[in-house]
Amino acid sequence: MIFLPEIQEIIKSNIKKISWSSTLAKGLYEPIDYVMSLGGKRIRPSLLLMSADAFGANPKDFVNQALAIEMFHNFTLLHDDVMDNAPVRRGKPTVHVKWGENSAILSGDAMLVKSYELLADGMPADKLPQVLALFSRTAREVCEGQQLDMEFESSNDVTEQEYLEMIRLKTAVLLAASLKIGAMLAGADDDKAGSIYDFGINVGLAFQLMDDLLDVYGDPATFGKQVGGDIKERKKTFLLINAYAKADASQRQRLDALLAEDDVDVKAVTDIYNEIDVKSMCESKMNEYLSKGLDALSKTGLGERTKQLEELACGLMNRKV
Amino acid sequence: MIFLPEIQEIIKSNIKKISWSSTLAKGLYEPIDYVMSLGGKRIRPSLLLMSADAFGANPKDFVNQALAIEMFHNFTLLHDDVMDNAPVRRGKPTVHVKWGENSAILSGDAMLVKSYELLADGMPADKLPQVLALFSRTAREVCEGQQLDMEFESSNDVTEQEYLEMIRLKTAVLLAASLKIGAMLAGADDDKAGSIYDFGINVGLAFQLMDDLLDVYGDPATFGKQVGGDIKERKKTFLLINAYAKADASQRQRLDALLAEDDVDVKAVTDIYNEIDVKSMCESKMNEYLSKGLDALSKTGLGERTKQLEELACGLMNRKV
Numbered sequence: 001m002i003f004l005p006e007i008q009e010i011i012k013s014n015i016k017k018i019s020w021s022s023t024l025a026k027g028l029y030e031p032i033d034y035v036m037s038l039g040g041k042r043i044r045p046s047l048l049l050m051s052a053d054a055f056g057a058n059p060k061d062f063v064n065q066a067l068a069i070e071m072f073h074n075f076t077l078l079h080d081d082v083m084d085n086a087p088v089r090r091g092k093p094t095v096h097v098k099w100g101e102n103s104a105i106l107s108g109d110a111m112l113v114k115s116y117e118l119l120a121d122g123m124p125a126d127k128l129p130q131v132l133a134l135f136s137r138t139a140r141e142v143c144e145g146q147q148l149d150m151e152f153e154s155s156n157d158v159t160e161q162e163y164l165e166m167i168r169l170k171t172a173v174l175l176a177a178s179l180k181i182g183a184m185l186a187g188a189d190d191d192k193a194g195s196i197y198d199f200g201i202n203v204g205l206a207f208q209l210m211d212d213l214l215d216v217y218g219d220p221a222t223f224g225k226q227v228g229g230d231i232k233e234r235k236k237t238f239l240l241i242n243a244y245a246k247a248d249a250s251q252r253q254r255l256d257a258l259l260a261e262d263d264v265d266v267k268a269v270t271d272i273y274n275e276i277d278v279k280s281m282c283e284s285k286m287n288e289y290l291s292k293g294l295d296a297l298s299k300t301g302l303g304e305r306t307k308q309l310e311e312l313a314c315g316l317m318n319r320k321v
Numbered sequence: 322m323i324f325l326p327e328i329q330e331i332i333k334s335n336i337k338k339i340s341w342s343s344t345l346a347k348g349l350y351e352p353i354d355y356v357m358s359l360g361g362k363r364i365r366p367s368l369l370l371m372s373a374d375a376f377g378a379n380p381k382d383f384v385n386q387a388l389a390i391e392m393f394h395n396f397t398l399l400h401d402d403v404m405d406n407a408p409v410r411r412g413k414p415t416v417h418v419k420w421g422e423n424s425a426i427l428s429g430d431a432m433l434v435k436s437y438e439l440l441a442d443g444m445p446a447d448k449l450p451q452v453l454a455l456f457s458r459t460a461r462e463v464c465e466g467q468q469l470d471m472e473f474e475s476s477n478d479v480t481e482q483e484y485l486e487m488i489r490l491k492t493a494v495l496l497a498a499s500l501k502i503g504a505m506l507a508g509a510d511d512d513k514a515g516s517i518y519d520f521g522i523n524v525g526l527a528f529q530l531m532d533d534l535l536d537v538y539g540d541p542a543t544f545g546k547q548v549g550g551d552i553k554e555r556k557k558t559f560l561l562i563n564a565y566a567k568a569d570a571s572q573r574q575r576l577d578a579l580l581a582e583d584d585v586d587v588k589a590v591t592d593i594y595n596e597i598d599v600k601s602m603c604e605s606k607m608n609e610y611l612s613k614g615l616d617a618l619s620k621t622g623l624g625e626r627t628k629q630l631e632e633l634a635c636g637l638m639n640r641k642v
Binding site: 028082109113132140143145147162 | 343345346348349400403404423426427429430431433434435437438441446447449450453454457458460461464465466467468469471472483486490
């Protein structure tokens with residue numbers, strides 16, 4: 001059994017060792033090293049290694065596969081930042097700000113390719129076809145999630161169901177695939193690998209709902225992002241979609257008026273959220289997913305070996321609300 | 322033995338059959354279907370299937386792998402067009418013009434993922450690790466080539482050697498990998514697969530030099546692009562690099578002055594090219610690569626079975642100069 005701090009240390013030290021053989025095209029790789037060094041919680045590669053560990057493998061055998069997931073995740077952040085025109089990521093200037101948009105596009109492309117190289121590097125040949133298929137399917141689903149996220153920006157009739165499908169694709173499937181790949185590498189049978197995937201999907205959905213909640217109700221001191229950012233951007237979160245769905249005529253009119261203003265009044269929108277109590281709705285949905293996830297986890301039959309994963313999942317939801 | 326027209330027909334009809342399972346994220350796939358339907362000569366997938374055929378396999382067994390190469394190639398065109406801000410591709414509006422830049426980035430990402438899915442689809446498991454490694458290495462080299470191409474735009478001391486390395490990466494390696502993957506799939510030994518790769522590299526380099534020549538000396542009626550386009554863009558082609566390298570002080574001064582003007586005088590630059598006779602230099606370099614390529618091809622020992630590949634290579638160079 002290996003514990004999270006050690007896993008994170010392994011990931012961190014091996015990210016530093018990722019190397020590029022090209023001397024001529026250094027300009028392609030500099031932004032990648034920059035992005036990969038910015039840190040973050042490294043949750044996805046940790047999940048892969050913790051899952052492999054729980055299923056009885058030596059996680060140190062699958063460090064490259066964990067790095068593949070982290071490389072892929074950072075590729076999506078890099079291209080998303082271009083699409084969103086985001087100036088800052090993890091407190092530092094984004095790649096397109098620092099090196100220009102073309103660099104951000106092209107270095108992102110190279111990251112996606114590198115994630116496949118890391119995935120295949122050292123993988124047992126008999127595992128490769130299935131793991132590769134899951135990785136690619138997941139990668140394409142993440143693109144679909146980003147597509148829906150962009151489309152929803154200009155849509156005014158996003159349903160709760162569509163929203164949940166979007167966050168499943170954009171966020172949950174990669175967490176789930178990280179766990180399942182760890183299980184597959186450790187030789188888990190299909191049922192158990194499926195259960196840990198379901199755990200990941202449900203925790204991923206809960207995690208995103210938590211993010212929606214924190215945006216409005218988070219403690220500014222610990223949240224890290226600007227409180228009310230989603231509201232200011234008129235983002236169709238679980239809260240806004242349900243506020244509209246449950247609003248009476250007058251509340252709907254007030255919401256319309258508030259969101260039509262150039263600078264959205266976060267406090268006034270939050271007041272309407274509170275009147276309708278979308279916070280409780282979101283919390284209960286989040287808790288529903290969390291317990292579904294823990295149910296799925298218990299179906300792996302691994303008992304104490306999944307304790308760490310359970311704690312990590314609960315820990316993710318326990319950020320102060 | 323299967324002939325090029327039939328191969329191209331197989332590719333064309335199978336491109337039409339590429340399908341996407343998502344109903345919600347149709348917006349992600351529409352630009353991909355558009356790009357893939359625009360046509361083109363489908364040289365790369367044809368090379369893969371012709372190579373598999375020459376090495377004794379049934380090319381129809383490897384259609385997905387050929388489509389993977391075509392999907393990848395079109396992904397590079399799509400992202401290159403964003404980076405170059407190109408309005409037109411194959412006579413039609415580019416994706417970023419039609420759907421916006423974000424769509425072009427994201428649909429391109431999905432194409433890269435899909436190319437991996439096609440590559441793995443139906444591939445014999447014992448071939449997968451090696452083919453996958455070659456595909457990824459090549460994909461990353463193409464990114465390196467594009468990186469160098471962009472960097473050379475703002476550099477004034479690109480050498481002939483650096484230029485040749487750039488076009489090797491940007492153009493030749495994918496042609497070579499297409500051929501080699503066909504050989505690997507057909508079970509060719511490493512030496513022969515290496516020879517067909519070398520054939521591809523050399524023909525690819527010759528092909529790009531031909532393109533440089535045609536830009537200046539091509540017949541406007543058959544060239545398809547605007548004659549002198551590279552000169553207008555001050556592109557560091559083989560011709561321009563060598564014109565500078567061989568120019569005397571006065572010619573260099575005239576070149577500098579001509580390229581400093583807002584609208585570059587194509588005729589005047591061509592006159593200097595003619596004085597220095599860079600055309601002959603380029604032709605002899607091109608012929609050198611072509612014959613190196615044909616040498617490598619003969620080393621496969623396949624005799625008549627490579628006749629078609631030889632004809633295709635020579636055909637590519639035989640466009641009217």
